[in-house]
Amino acid sequence: MGQTKKISTPLIDEIVKDLRAGDTVLISGEIYTARDAGHKRFISLINEGKDLPIDLKGKIIYYVGPTPAKPGRACGSAGPTTSYRMDSNTPPLLDRGLKGMIGKGLRSQAVIDSMKKNNAVYFAATGGAAALISECIKSVELIAYEDLGAEALQRMVVEDFPATVVIDCMGNNLYETGPKKYRK
Amino acid sequence: MREISADKIKNTVKELFLKANYYISSDILNAIKEGINREESETGRDVLKQIIKNNEIAATKKIAICQDTGLAILFIKMGQDVHIVDGDFNKAINDGVREAYGKGCLRKSAVTDPLYDRINTKDNTPAIIHLEIVPGDKIHIEVTAKGFGSENMSALKMLSPSDGEKGVKDFIVETIRKAGPNPCPPVILGIGIGGSIEKAAQIAKKATLREIGKQNPDPRYAKLEKELLEDINNLGIGPAGLGGRVTALAVNIDWIPAHIASLPVVVNVCCHAARHAEAKI
Numbered sequence: 001m002g003q004t005k006k007i008s009t010p011l012i013d014e015i016v017k018d019l020r021a022g023d024t025v026l027i028s029g030e031i032y033t034a035r036d037a038g039h040k041r042f043i044s045l046i047n048e049g050k051d052l053p054i055d056l057k058g059k060i061i062y063y064v065g066p067t068p069a070k071p072g073r074a075c076g077s078a079g080p081t082t083s084y085r086m087d088s089n090t091p092p093l094l095d096r097g098l099k100g101m102i103g104k105g106l107r108s109q110a111v112i113d114s115m116k117k118n119n120a121v122y123f124a125a126t127g128g129a130a131a132l133i134s135e136c137i138k139s140v141e142l143i144a145y146e147d148l149g150a151e152a153l154q155r156m157v158v159e160d161f162p163a164t165v166v167i168d169c170m171g172n173n174l175y176e177t178g179p180k181k182y183r184k
Numbered sequence: 185m186r187e188i189s190a191d192k193i194k195n196t197v198k199e200l201f202l203k204a205n206y207y208i209s210s211d212i213l214n215a216i217k218e219g220i221n222r223e224e225s226e227t228g229r230d231v232l233k234q235i236i237k238n239n240e241i242a243a244t245k246k247i248a249i250c251q252d253t254g255l256a257i258l259f260i261k262m263g264q265d266v267h268i269v270d271g272d273f274n275k276a277i278n279d280g281v282r283e284a285y286g287k288g289c290l291r292k293s294a295v296t297d298p299l300y301d302r303i304n305t306k307d308n309t310p311a312i313i314h315l316e317i318v319p320g321d322k323i324h325i326e327v328t329a330k331g332f333g334s335e336n337m338s339a340l341k342m343l344s345p346s347d348g349e350k351g352v353k354d355f356i357v358e359t360i361r362k363a364g365p366n367p368c369p370p371v372i373l374g375i376g377i378g379g380s381i382e383k384a385a386q387i388a389k390k391a392t393l394r395e396i397g398k399q400n401p402d403p404r405y406a407k408l409e410k411e412l413l414e415d416i417n418n419l420g421i422g423p424a425g426l427g428g429r430v431t432a433l434a435v436n437i438d439w440i441p442a443h444i445a446s447l448p449v450v451v452n453v454c455c456h457a458a459r460h461a462e463a464k465i
Contacts (some may be wrong), residue, residue: 024230037302067248067291076289077248082333082366104333104424105366126231126424127333127368128457130251132238149304150251150291162234164227164426175365178427182225183420 006160010058011099016121019165021172025123026160031060031102032143035081037151039089046092053144053153057097060123064102065150066134075137075156079130080104083122087111094118102163106175116171123163124174136161186263186321188465190271193323196463197280197311200327201256202288204461205248208239211396212372212433212458219370219423219430228428232370235423235456250457253290254329256281256311259390263320274313282307293332314386326462328393334367334455340385343447349408352377352449357415359451360432365425368455372396373416373435376450378442388452391436393460400437409435 007015009029019025032054034042045052063083067076083103090101091114099120104127107115115122125133137156144153166174216232223229242249258277268276285292285308294309295302318324339359343351356375363371376388399406412435422428433456442448 022227024227065251065291065293067251067253068289070245070247070289073245073247076291077242077251079251081252082336084366104368106364124365124424124426126234126238127365128250128331128455129234129238131242131245131247131249132234134247135241149306150293164424166426174426178225178227179364179420179422179425180427181420182422182427182429184418 009060011060011121012058013119016099016119016169019121019168021165021168021174021177023165025163025165027060027123027163028159028161029157031062031156031158031161033062033064033152033154033156035063035065035151036085037148038145038153039086041145043089043092052096055097056093058099059097060100060102061093061098062102062156069140073134075134075140077130078134078137079128080125083107090114094120107167112167112171112173115167115169119169121165121169122167124166125161125163133161185265185267187267187269188323189269190273190276192465193268193273193276194280194283196325196465197258197277197327198284200325200461200463201281201284201290201329204327204329204459205253205288205290206246207243208249208457208459212456213239215396215433216370216456219433223423223428223430225422225426225428227426228423228430231423231426232430248290249459250331250455251291252293252331252333253285253308254331254459255294256308257328257330257389258311259314259326259393261316261318261324263322264317265321266323277311277313278309281309281311322464324462324464326393326460328460331455331457334371334453337363337367337453338451340381340448340450342381343449345445345447347447352447353408353412353415355449356412356451357419360416360421360453361419363453364421367453368457369421369425370423370430370433370456372433372454372456372458374452374454375435375437376452377437377439377448379440379448381448383440384448384450385452387438387440388450391438392452392454392458394434394436396434405437405439409437
């Protein structure tokens with residue numbers, strides 16, 4: 001097991017380079033939500049040569065579609081969704097400066113190669129720990145794509161968001177090394 | 185003949201979906217707690233502790249256990265001596281789902297035409313309803329709020345009878361190996377063997393709802409469940425797929441008679457947040 005590190009956004013290169021697969025992290029600062037439909041729109045804009053609604057440099061995207069917030073809460077339950085569905089639309093975002101992704105589950109080799117090329121990191125949050133994670137979300141602000149409902153692009157301010165570095169910028173992958181240790 | 189109002193059905197469905205989404209059942213919670221004791225990986229134990237804490241927060245604050253509050257799926261056993269009055273049965277169920285997902289701050293995840301439009305129906309309907317007519321004058325309603333991260337990792341194979349037990353085992357274990365971290369392990373597996381393509385899938389889904397610790401009454405299938413659980417836990421996937429010994433909490437097999445030419449097998453994968461609830465009215 002790696003170390004627990006407190007990190008803050010924006011994710012500058014020095015932070016990313018210091019993270020290793022197996023480290024647990026507590027993330028504070030701003031992160032942005034996008035999943036299937038949001039990624040599709042990003043790629044359409046890129047293909048049309050238009051600007052994205054946010055500058056991706058140094059940003060973290062969280063793959064999540066929260067439940068509606070109950071009165072008095074900043075955010076509804078908000079655990080990670082499965083990341084592979086975003087794989088085909090991810091390298092162009094990494095090429096535009098995206099530094100971190102929070103999700104759960106396997107990534108394609110193309111994403112891992114792009115992460116190595118662009119010095120980026122992939123974090124996993126615990127799937128199904130959506131109520132627990134919502135406790136560290138302090139505020140949520142709509143940025144774009146309101147029509148997508150739970151899939152809208154939102155800015156979240158988080159404090160000590162618990163995650164694990166699964167794939168680091170060297171391409172080390174805890175999803176490969178972790179299970180190998182316990183396979184019988 | 186006993187009269188039951190559509191309104192009563194609606195309210196029961198609503199309450200069941202709220203209950204399922206806020207409170208994990210005690211058998212699952214106990215299985216996760218027991219998993220902490222046998223998990224060798226420290227990271228794995230931490231994940232299981234997070235899951236328990238998550239379930240406590242959800243129950244205390246009455247918020248969704250998981251943001252994927254699922255498609256609304258119901259298994260209904262309708263007594264043949266029941267007469268539904270003052271409304272439409274299917275509408276009552278969908279109204280119950282609509283109210284639960286609306287008032288309960290649950291996510292609306294249903295979209296229309298899945299290939300071209302994919303427009304959110306905004307109330308999590310339509311529900312998927314499996315209806316069975318049984319003797320008696322009561323209605324038994326069992327609901328599950330099924331998340332699709334795990335549903336997407338499910339698989340079906342039309343095996344040949346000669347593939348036998350080994351063929352069945354290999355297919356199931358390989359399905360879970362390939363799924364790795366994606367379906368939010370530790371998982372609960374519902375296995376349907378036999379029947380036709382759609383019936384095997386239906387009994388597999390129903391098997392995900394079985395209370396943990398209960399085995400198939402046929403000792404041969406009970407043995408197969410035990411062996412599969414061991415083989416799957418030996419994959420090393422572990423909690424959240426980060427490596428460990430607790431990959432599955434249960435393997436529940438159900439079977440139905442099959443055609444002489446076929447041995448259908450369906451693996452329905454359910455995450456640790458196996459949200460279901462039942463009531464009899």
